[in-house]
Amino acid sequence: MGKDEKVRLIMKRKEDHINICTDKPVQSRRLTTLFENVHLINNSLPEIDLDQIDTTTTFLGHRFSAPIMVGAMTGGAKLAEKINRNIAEACEELGLGMAVGSQRAGLYDKRLAATYSVARKVAPDIFLGTNVGGAQISKGFSVADGKRLIEMLDADAFYIHLNPEQEVTQPEGEPNYSNVASKIRHFVQNVGIPVVVKEVGSGISGDVAKKLESAGVSAIEVAGAGGTSYVAVEYYRAKEMRMRSKEMIGDLFWDWGIPTAASLLMVRKAVKIPVVSSGGIRTGLDIAKSVAMGATLCAQAQPMLKPAMTSSKAVRQHIEDLIFELKTAMFLTGCKNISELSRLRYVVTGELNDWLKSGPS
Ligand SMILES: Cc1cc2nc3c(=O)[nH]c(=O)nc-3n(C[C@H](O)[C@H](O)[C@H](O)COP(=O)(O)O)c2cc1C
Numbered sequence: 182m183g184k185d186e187k188v189r190l191i192m193k194r195k196e197d198h199i200n201i202c203t204d205k206p207v208q209s210r211r212l213t214t215l216f217e218n219v220h221l222i223n224n225s226l227p228e229i230d231l232d233q234i235d236t237t238t239t240f241l242g243h244r245f246s247a248p249i250m251v252g253a254m255t256g257g258a259k260l261a262e263k264i265n266r267n268i269a270e271a272c273e274e275l276g277l278g279m280a281v282g283s284q285r286a287g288l289y290d291k292r293l294a295a296t297y298s299v300a301r302k303v304a305p306d307i308f309l310g311t312n313v314g315g316a317q318i319s320k321g322f323s324v325a326d327g328k329r330l331i332e333m334l335d336a337d338a339f340y341i342h343l344n345p346e347q348e349v350t351q352p353e354g355e356p357n358y359s360n361v362a363s364k365i366r367h368f369v370q371n372v373g374i375p376v377v378v379k380e381v382g383s384g385i386s387g388d389v390a391k392k393l394e395s396a397g398v399s400a401i402e403v404a405g406a407g408g409t410s411y412v413a414v415e416y417y418r419a420k421e422m423r424m425r426s427k428e429m430i431g432d433l434f435w436d437w438g439i440p441t442a443a444s445l446l447m448v449r450k451a452v453k454i455p456v457v458s459s460g461g462i463r464t465g466l467d468i469a470k471s472v473a474m475g476a477t478l479c480a481q482a483q484p485m486l487k488p489a490m491t492s493s494k495a496v497r498q499h500i501e502d503l504i505f506e507l508k509t510a511m512f513l514t515g516c517k518n519i520s521e522l523s524r525l526r527y528v529v530t531g532e533l534n535d536w537l538k539s540g541p542s
Pocket of ligand 1: 409
């Protein structure tokens with residue numbers, strides 16, 4: 182197969198991912214994030230002015246105007262370039278941050294690299310994260326390759342995503358995670374910028390978080406279950422490609438994972454490094470709860486896609502709505518800034534308690 186044909190196939194795959202995520206049901210079917218089991222306590226005497234609420238925070242030395250970033254999604258196609266551009270422009274205007282999607286395609290061809298680097302081009306000041314998979318670093322993706330990804334974005338953090346379940350279901354997946362923890366340590370020691378490790382929708386347990394912390398990673402993004410199921414995305418692709426066993430696995434494991442609220446509390450308890458709450462973050466109230474539960478930041482992915490396919494203004498409007506919801510939750514709990522919100526007491530009920538009592542650590 183010639184290079185042009187290969188580039189065409191990569192672009193088609195990346196566009197399929199985006200189109201499936203906007204056109205088909207890809208959210209969790211039976212699981213929820215369990216944020217509905219977390220209750221903030223109403224304060225009828227908040228003694229603060231809604232307009233004076235300060236949502237600024239800091240993550241890995243970068244100032245964010247609110248504890249929000251756009252989660253890793255895309256690159257490697259024309260449509261992806263538009264999405265990255267619109268998200269980056271909105272983040273630049275709002276003083277937030279983002280991570281791009283799996284960047285391996287960007288190493289293959291200059292035309293593809295431009296679909297990622299557009300983010301830095303239009304947003305010189307934002308916090309920007311690279312992205313590569315655990316399966317790739319396990320299989321020989323080198324630190325030199327990693328440095329090229331960093332250069333492509335002038336990146337602030339090196340994101341590694343852990344997606345063992347997706348690798349099984351994905352038609353072209355590589356379900357080999359041998360030695361991945363030691364490879365992560367090697368990257369931490371050699372890439373020269375902070376390493377953040379994330380899941381893609383199945384959540385991180387306390388035990389895994391401890392291993393990641395001892396490997397030296399700077400932050401963990403939980404990407405728990407209850408929001409977008411990336412396995413569902415691959416299920417549709419496997420079905421289309423008539424890969425029967427992968428389609429079957431995708432259907433069975435559609436809801437596999439640790440609900441986001443459970444993952445967040447487990448990871449928060451297990452490690453001291455900053456934790457990012459993600460996977461099914463849908464409202465500013467989810468964000469307020471996450472911060473009260475110990476998250477430094479929240480990342481939202483799939484709901485950003487449609488606005489990002491329209492314009493940077495639409496992305497900005499979407500994020501401003503989230504910030505207004507967050508501020509309302511802060512007003513109703515009497516928190517005038519993020520530091521106060523992070524110390525707020527909350528009540529845990531129902532199934533989330535079951536996870537915390539009997540679930541894995
Ligand atoms: C279209 C799309 C593409 C994604 N691609 C990546 C990726 O390349 N790398 C990655 O780390 N996560 C990827 N994710 C996972 C998200 O970063 C996030 O962890 C997951 O979607 C859960 O968040 P959500 O429920 O807010 O969508 C992707 C998600 C979507 C919707």
